[in-house]
Amino acid sequence: MFRPALSLVLPLSLITVLAACGNGEPVAPSIRPAMVVQPQPAAEMMDTYPGEVRARLEPELAFRIGGKVTKRLVEVGQQVKKDQRLAELDPQDVRLQLEATRAQVAAAEANLHLVRAERDRYKKLLDRQLVSRSQYDNAENLYRSGAARLKQIKAEFDVANNQAGYAVLRASQDGVIARRMVEVGQVVAAGQSVFTLAADGEREVSISLPEQAFERFKVGQAVTVELWSQPDQRFPGRIREMSPAADPQSRTFAARVAFTQGEVPAELGQSARVFIAHNGEAPLAVPLSALTAEQGRPYVWVVDPQTSTLKRTPVRIGAYGEKLVPVLEGLQAGDWVVAAGVQVLREGQQVRPVDRDNRAVKLAAKE
Known part of the structure; x- marks a missing residue:
């Protein structure tokens, strides 16, 4: 007698539970994560x-004169600024040459002063007709020769002064010392590479x-x-x-x-x-796991970057590679493609894009 009653109570209680669960409110569909990637050029x-x-720009820096290296002021990998001192040569010889040229300039100036005074004196005598014209012309020629000699010696002094400055090697521009080819004590020739500067x-x-x-x-x-x-x-x-x-x-x-x-x-x-x-532009490629097919027609799932919903996109593919498959038509470089679990997806489904490390991905097309 109790068994029929119990059999009626159990269905009624189950109906009550189901009714309590289904209160008429729609259940929001869960948004599942989806690993997404962007197509890459097909390496195959x-x-x-x-x-x-x-x-x-990688200029080779060298001294403009020869000599013995006495100082090396920078190391490989060091950042340098334009005109920074990098190395120095023994300046003794160029300084002696500079002093000798300076003495020659002084001698030439004294000689010019003498021949100028001599010319002026002969000019006054010529005006009074106390000397011949040829004597005056000779004094004039000595003056011009002395002036030219002074100009020549001053130019040589400028060269010697520059030579003294060339004993210091400076950076031609901002950069990094990429290579060093000399050591302190080494004798280098003019133009021999000392440093390579990565500008x-x-x-x-x-x-x-x-x-x-x-x-x-x-x-x-x-x-x-x-x-x-x-x-x-x-x-x-x-x-x-x-x-x-x-x-x-x-x-x-x-x-x-x-x-x-x-x-x-x-x-x-x-x-x-x-x-x-190989020939022109390389096709794009996607992982093998991103590709699926229906009735022999391959397609991939492309994620809409605005709504994060899926769209079935037919593609034309090339020969399969070890990990990738070339996509000859149907995809753009900026598309986001689902790379795993494509068999259980459906058109218009909303997903949560993540990368291979399960980190959220902000969808944006490549520029």
Whole structure:
């Protein structure tokens, strides 16, 4: 008798619980996180060359006279200012030469004073017809010769004075000492490189191009640069210059790549990789996990940066790589693509974009 009653009580109690849960208010759908990435140039369709960040201007600093180095005032890696003293030569010889020239200037001035007085005296005598014209002309010629001699000696004095100043090597502009080639006590010749200065300003990447593919490259060609310190970010650049002759040892052609973006956090000596497309512009690539298909038609989920909702975007793809797949059509470089769990997503679904470390991502298209 109690069993039928108990069987009626249990459904009624379950209905009561369900009714209490469903109070008629709609339940807000939960916003699930979605790992997003932006398409990158397909490395499989590009040549990669290792390089080093260098200054665009790297003048070789040298003394303009020869001599023995007595002081070295800077070290490699030290920041220097324009006209800062870098090294000094033994100044004894140039100072002696300066003093000798100064004495010659004094002698020439005394001689000029003498011949001037002699000329003036002969002029007065000529006016009174006490000397011949030839005697006066001779005095005039001696005066002109003395004036020319003084001018010559003064020029030699200026040269000797400059030579004395050349015993001090100064920085030609602001920059960093990138290389040092002398030590104190070493005797250097005029023009022998003493320091290499990496001038402040633009930074470039120095690379070497193989001779078997040299004809595929040209000045002005667009490239992308990746710094080892920032492996997840690439910077646009172009080939600024190419050496017309191969290095005799490595048989490669030196080239310089300039950044075309305004501010690039590249420091001197950093390692970098330069990516150059085989034929024109390289296609974009997305992770394999971002790609799915329906009825043989591949597509990806693109996140709307304004509403964080999903949109199914058909794409045309190339040959699969080890980790990436090239996207030939359908995506832009500034799109944000869901990179994982794409099989359980639906059109118009709102998501919370995160990166691979589960940190929130502020969606914004690339400039």
